[in-house]
Amino acid sequence: MSRILPVNPGSPEEEAIRQAGEELNSGNIVALPTDTIYGLCTNALDKEAVEKLYETKGREDEKGAPVLIGCRSQLKGLAGDISPLAFSLMDSLWPSGLTLILPASPNLSPLLAEGGSSIAVRMPAQALCRVLAIRVGPFVATSANASGEPPLQSAQAIFSRFQNKVGLVLDGGTTENTMPSTVVDVRGEKPQLLREGMVDFDSVVQAWNNP
Numbered sequence: 001m002s003r004i005l006p007v008n009p010g011s012p013e014e015e016a017i018r019q020a021g022e023e024l025n026s027g028n029i030v031a032l033p034t035d036t037i038y039g040l041c042t043n044a045l046d047k048e049a050v051e052k053l054y055e056t057k058g059r060e061d062e063k064g065a066p067v068l069i070g071c072r073s074q075l076k077g078l079a080g081d082i083s084p085l086a087f088s089l090m091d092s093l094w095p096s097g098l099t100l101i102l103p104a105s106p107n108l109s110p111l112l113a114e115g116g117s118s119i120a121v122r123m124p125a126q127a128l129c130r131v132l133a134i135r136v137g138p139f140v141a142t143s144a145n146a147s148g149e150p151p152l153q154s155a156q157a158i159f160s161r162f163q164n165k166v167g168l169v170l171d172g173g174t175t176e177n178t179m180p181s182t183v184v185d186v187r188g189e190k191p192q193l194l195r196e197g198m199v200d201f202d203s204v205v206q207a208w209n210n211p
Helices: 014-025 047-056 084-093 128-137 153-161 202-208
Strands: 005-008 029-035 038-043 098-103 118-124 141-145 167-170 180-183 192-195
Touching: 005 153, 014 029, 014 038, 014 128, 029 153, 038 153, 047 141, 084 098, 084 202, 098 128, 098 167, 118 167, 128 141, 128 153, 153 167, 180 202
Parallel strands: 005 167, 029 167, 098 180
Antiparallel strands: 029 038, 038 141, 098 118, 180 192
16 A cells, blocks of 8 residues: 655655665655656666556656666666766766766666667765665656656645555655756767756766866
């Protein structure tokens, strides 16, 4: 049965981390406030859990979903051949609201590897997501809504919409008009901006050109 638990996203309580970790490790879905908006989250390395998340959202299979990590070593199993310049960029700008498009690991769920070749990864600065990822490993975080519907901005709205499908909802207050992450493809010789957001692209270019 789904339940709501209060959490401080900037300084998460141990009980919230423990309960969320138990749900993720059990292959269940957790709703929580990310560094951008509320997200529906599940274990990124559990293919059945990822499938359940996509079914819950009614998300199209060809649309990949971002993965949040707590430390760079967690890229193993997610991403394939990462360039030295991309690693240097991570060292300069992570943790932050910068999502990087990387080559996907061949062992990754095809639902996360958009087009079978790439994966979106972010190391958030927000304490809740980063501590949770460090504790349980990388997790998928996609907007808390059914596909085609607007993102839900409160824990109660998420609970009402997904109460039979989400194991735990962490209530960190209401999210409104939150800026999205910046999305940059770093698989080529130069970074390509796909979406401007929390991190200015000029800082990405500067870090890339000055490793």
